[in-house]
Amino acid sequence: MEKRKNRWQEFLHNESLKRKIYDVIFESDTPAGKLFDICLMLAIVMSILLVVIESTPYLPASIKPYLMVLEYVFTFFFTMEYLLRLYCSPNPKKYACSFFGIVDLLATLPFYISWLFGPARYLMIVRTFRLIRVFRVFKLFNFLSEGNLLLRSLVYSSKKLIVFFLFVVIMVISLGTLMYMAEGQEPGTDFVDIPTSIYWAVVTMTTVGYGDITPITGMGRFISAIVMLLGYTIIAVPTGIVSATMVREQERESHRHCPNCGRSGHPEKAVYCQYCGAELEIQSPD
Amino acid sequence: MEKRKNRWQEFLHNESLKRKIYDVIFESDTPAGKLFDICLMLAIVMSILLVVIESTPYLPASIKPYLMVLEYVFTFFFTMEYLLRLYCSPNPKKYACSFFGIVDLLATLPFYISWLFGPARYLMIVRTFRLIRVFRVFKLFNFLSEGNLLLRSLVYSSKKLIVFFLFVVIMVISLGTLMYMAEGQEPGTDFVDIPTSIYWAVVTMTTVGYGDITPITGMGRFISAIVMLLGYTIIAVPTGIVSATMVREQERESHRHCPNCGRSGHPEKAVYCQYCGAELEIQSPD
Amino acid sequence: MEKRKNRWQEFLHNESLKRKIYDVIFESDTPAGKLFDICLMLAIVMSILLVVIESTPYLPASIKPYLMVLEYVFTFFFTMEYLLRLYCSPNPKKYACSFFGIVDLLATLPFYISWLFGPARYLMIVRTFRLIRVFRVFKLFNFLSEGNLLLRSLVYSSKKLIVFFLFVVIMVISLGTLMYMAEGQEPGTDFVDIPTSIYWAVVTMTTVGYGDITPITGMGRFISAIVMLLGYTIIAVPTGIVSATMVREQERESHRHCPNCGRSGHPEKAVYCQYCGAELEIQSPD
């Protein structure tokens, strides 16, 4: 018993083994690491397809057990992978709290939860998020930095977007209720209550327009036309916000570096470094 | 009688009482003021939910009286609040004419009007606009300034947007009539008259596309395709307007002037003027 | 007879009468001119409403004759107005060929044509375009210049927009045919022939989405999803074109004037006039 515990302790602190596993699982430069990453990608895609296929009613009953087994296999594989990542990571806590750590955990959990609650199994679809790794695997670092710029633009725009959304929520509630007042008493109306009318207002204002709920009276159609033109205009607002932020971010990125202090962010036409006052090089025409 | 009138006069000019109430109702820095504001927010949200829920036909009849009582309570609370605001405001007239003053009044009026006209009760939904206070309550001044930028961009763009809308109205009337001429005589057509056709033109041009009115002839579909491509392109115009205004506003905001040569165009974090090398004033963090 | 001819000649060259009529019809500064313009606007709006109302099938038969009379009156008024404009204009030919001259003529013609061909009467809707005068009437010159900026932006973007549209036409034909190949043989399909499929491709790509023609097979839905995502992305192209043009136009407009040669168009940071080389004034911070 004592010996077994020792062996366990030894395993937990076997740094060379950890190193080897780390190279395979976390790195993608070595052949083994690359192979592992590609297998992982395939496993993720297949396990997503599995969840999707399983839901179709046309599936012949005879295939179901095989799919079940495959699901067990994939989940076992992902669980082992998660445990190994925890084991070989130099800082397991940090990994567990990182974005990928949480996604990796969420990718295995739904299966175990589904033993208790049936439909939870579909939550396995969270595995999709693991596909973001594809950028790391194929060394698409440039793409990641582009994604970063996108994300940064969205974050910088977020305050404006939140104000915009509060405004949209107020509009949608008011216009939905207005429409209920205009059409709600009509026989054969689709606007049976205010929640339905608010749902209609969202569908219309975002220009989705299912057509499952449509006005039938002249008054209702007139209000609808106003709502549509309103939605048509305010669709310009988030676009304007994001465009303006991207134009700014782009400008900031393309700027020059100071030969003295090395800091970037100088506009095309600057003559002196704005941080240390040193003269900047004349930009050669590109 | 005289005494009672005096007491009333006294109450109306009791400055210390006014001050105390003002601190609770208008300020949100003191604990009492903050508590009041949060209660107010909750009351607003609940009274909106009340209006929404009341409209659903699935509501069991036994609950209705309770909801009725709640509505009385909320309206009484909002009415009292409005009167107190008028009472303790240093300049009641100015408050009554301000945006929030009007919204506060409108939030209580529909209830009283509904004693005369039934459906007016749903106008209580105007209470939604009181939610804009949320920014003040949670000290989201930054957000307000963002909202300000949004609003300013829209105001600066408004002339262009109005011209654009007159153009859209002319297009919609013309294209709707054109479509009526093309499809109106067809048996089984959806384009029964010109107002309906104009409504269709709005639905199509804004890319909402309910599908309750659709062309069935080849000619009609051809015109529709033109209308759609037109709508698809002119959706670019308001977006372009707002984007261009936002890019300009953003630039204007981020610019500083050099104390030596007076030239502007320095980025937010610049320390030295990029034209003459003079030191710039440190921009206070906003 | 000779005398009558002379009177006619006299009338045609009565410059002081022409001047008076010109002041009323073309100018909008004098009280008479303003009154005339406002009456004209009202007449235009009412005659449009007339056309719209006449088309509705719910109209009681007893009212129809009255509407008919009104239509005669309006058309007589517009015809007289057009002839007077031709008469009093200092350069009748130029007026007749101007945008407003053509619209004014088109506003009266359909009525006379409809004596020959029935449905042509609805072409009277072209009167809508006369509403553009509203800017002149209410002295909204600023708005006209804004409209000018809008128009200029569209004209400058037009080459790019034409290239874009040829691309869209090619896409729509190709994708429509592809869809016909994928779904056309299916029993109960909506894709009965290639023109219908092309119409569907336009409806889908512009994100209108009526839903009158929808895919039912897995393959068809997959292609649809691709078409939608494509449409979703290329909607960005015209918006980008117009936005970029507007940003540039805006910049060009807001630039400075040279104290020497008076020409504008200098960027904010310019030191010397780019036309005559004179030193520019330092722009005061606004």
Next chain:
Amino acid sequence: MEKRKNRWQEFLHNESLKRKIYDVIFESDTPAGKLFDICLMLAIVMSILLVVIESTPYLPASIKPYLMVLEYVFTFFFTMEYLLRLYCSPNPKKYACSFFGIVDLLATLPFYISWLFGPARYLMIVRTFRLIRVFRVFKLFNFLSEGNLLLRSLVYSSKKLIVFFLFVVIMVISLGTLMYMAEGQEPGTDFVDIPTSIYWAVVTMTTVGYGDITPITGMGRFISAIVMLLGYTIIAVPTGIVSATMVREQERESHRHCPNCGRSGHPEKAVYCQYCGAELEIQSPD
């Protein structure tokens, strides 16, 4: 036999004949070349119309043989043209691998393939792409350079767009599955399986909104509203990407460098450098 081979050899190396044919087929400056190009354009448009018309079920059976003959004629013409182009091109290999070479080949192939597989005939629609030649025929070189700017903007934006699309794919799979979990068990639901739900998510998020699949429960409608607002916002992202790229490309195009101080940023019409006052080179009108 030998003689015939010689004649063939002679034909293959007859440079003056090649030159003549080249002038007609490839050039569009000579009258013959222009005529040929216009005939070609007409043939392309007519052959596309042919494919489109042939698919309609309303076509009387008596016309079909004539259309068949026309199709043979056009395909023979295009095949001959392709062979002649190969023959007279100074560098046949380069032509065969160029964009137009491949399109020209693809324009003839489907006909021959359709002798083996029926529906492949519709692939002839690829002829649409030959219409791009229209720019060359009508000397719209300016338009081509505009198209180039468009293409370049898209290429420069492509990395960001790819990252954006991976994000959209992940969102669509996740939200589709979420919706299946919310509505899939409901009786009479449209969300019969996960692929259908993912298709719905694409339809909704791109704001197409057919309405063939719509939520019926309150929960489902709430999730839908979230998906719509999400789609409404992220529609801003590709637009922002393309707008920002176009603003930058536009700026880059309009800039010139000073021959004295080397600084860029001079507007198109500038005569003197705005920094050192030196004369700028006159930009040749393009």
